[in-house]
Amino acid sequence: MDGGDNTGTIDCRLIRAVGRVQGVGYRQACVRHARALGITGWVRNRLDGSVEAMLQGSPNQIAHMCDWLRSGVPGARVSSLEVKEVPRPFDRLAVFERQPTV
Known part of the structure; x- marks a missing residue:
């Protein structure tokens, strides 16, 4: 599953998924899907x-990943998806990973 090449322009987006997205496997599925698309970055629960x-x-x-994030996993119910374009804070990250809750 390749959402496009990862050699050209690299965009950076900060995403916030609101709704029933914790305790349903959303983050782990997000990691698998992002890696399959060749996306780097991280995902974490918010308090x-x-x-x-x-x-x-x-x-x-990014467009493919945002589409997926809106539906997520069967147990999730995403009521809104906030997408912010942000300047890359550093060089391209090497992987997509889960991070601790903040």
């Missing part, structure tokens, strides 16, 4: 019950 992710990839990869 407010939302899930936050930093995505780095081509515009096509």
Whole structure:
């Protein structure tokens, strides 16, 4: 499953998924899907019950990942997905990983 090439322009997005997204395997599925698309970054739970992710990839990869994040896993119910374009804080991350809750 390749959402596009990862050699051209690299975009960076900060995503916040709101709804029933914790305790349903959303983060682990997010890691698997992002890695399959060739996206780098991270995903973590927020104390407010939302899930936050930093995505780095081509515009096509990011678009595919955002589409997936809206539906997520069968047990999840995403009521809103906030997408913010952010400047890359550093060089391209090497992998996509789960991080501790903040």
